Amino acid sequence: MKPIKRVRLSESVIAAVKEMIAEEGFKPDDKFYSENELTKKLQVSRSSVREALRMLEVTGQxxxxxxxxxxxxxxSGEQFKTFSTWLKNNEQSIKDNFEVRLIIEPKAAGRAAENSDVDDIEQMEKVCSQFARFNKDKNIEEVIQCDRRFHRILAGATKNITLHVLMKSMTAELPNGWISSLYTPGRIEKTIDEHGDILEAIKKRDKTGAENAMTRHLINALHDINKQISKES
Known part of the structure; x- marks a missing residue:
């Protein structure tokens, strides 16, 4: 298999792993390649392989x-059951993720309202449109990528390099919060509306409004996740 190009890397790795499963005749209960073997075969980083496997595990593959x-x-027919199991197994890391985000991201939204430029606004508008389109197409993997891009672009709009680097690192290395949120029933549609509220406040240069909109977004997402976990207990 050819090395993976570094364009939309996580999606490429997921597609490549699915292709390997199909083309090499792997069947249910078969042991698959190890992380090390996949890293060498696909010539990508271990973190990219882990993220792809995490997504494939959530979707029951x-x-x-x-x-x-x-x-x-x-x-077949196991996706939601598998997600519920994954959610319970990762409950603490998900809560840790949201705890940190609630400390950082509302202030980031406020700073973005103060410091964003025309290009930042256009990028956020573009990713919001892509988010809605991919949701209409039922492309959950792209929806998750759009969600993470929105938060990274917002962090960049603060013009605070440290904050931008931190958010890029969080979305790359700690994706459980994004995955858990957007696989929770009904959350994608709510996220589309909440991102719209955040963006509108930023466009109006409403610092307090942006902070409040981001806080509501994160609290609502965590509430829906906790409700799903409780339902399965």
Whole structure:
């Protein structure tokens, strides 16, 4: 297999892994390649492989068993059941993710309202449009990427380099918050509206409004996740 191009890397890795499963005849319960083997075969970073496997695990296509390896699942009709299990297994890391985001992102939204320029606004408008389009197409992987891009662009709009680097690192290395939120029933549509509220406040240079809109967005997302976890308990 050819090395993966670094364009939309996470989506490319997911597609490549799906292709390997199909073309190489892997069946449910078969043990798949290890992280190290996938890293070498696809010539990408270990973090890219881990993110792809995390997404495939959430959608019920593989099971990552600590100390045992990666196994192929029969995803037919199992996606929501698998997501519920994944949600419970990652409950603490998800809460940790949102705790940090609630400390950082409302202030970032306020700074973006003060410091964003025309290009920042256009980029946020573009990604909001893409988000809605991919949701209409039922492309959940692209929806998650759009969500993360929106928050990265917003962080860049603060013109605070440290904050921008921090948010890029969080979206790359700690994606559980984004995954858990957008796989929760009904949350995508709410996120579209909430991103719109944040963007409108930023466009109006309304610092307090932007901070409040971001706080509502994160609290609402965490509430929906907690409700889903409680429902499955």
């Amino acid at each position: 593989v099971s990552v068993k600590q100390g045992k390896g990666i196994f192929i699942l029969d995803a």
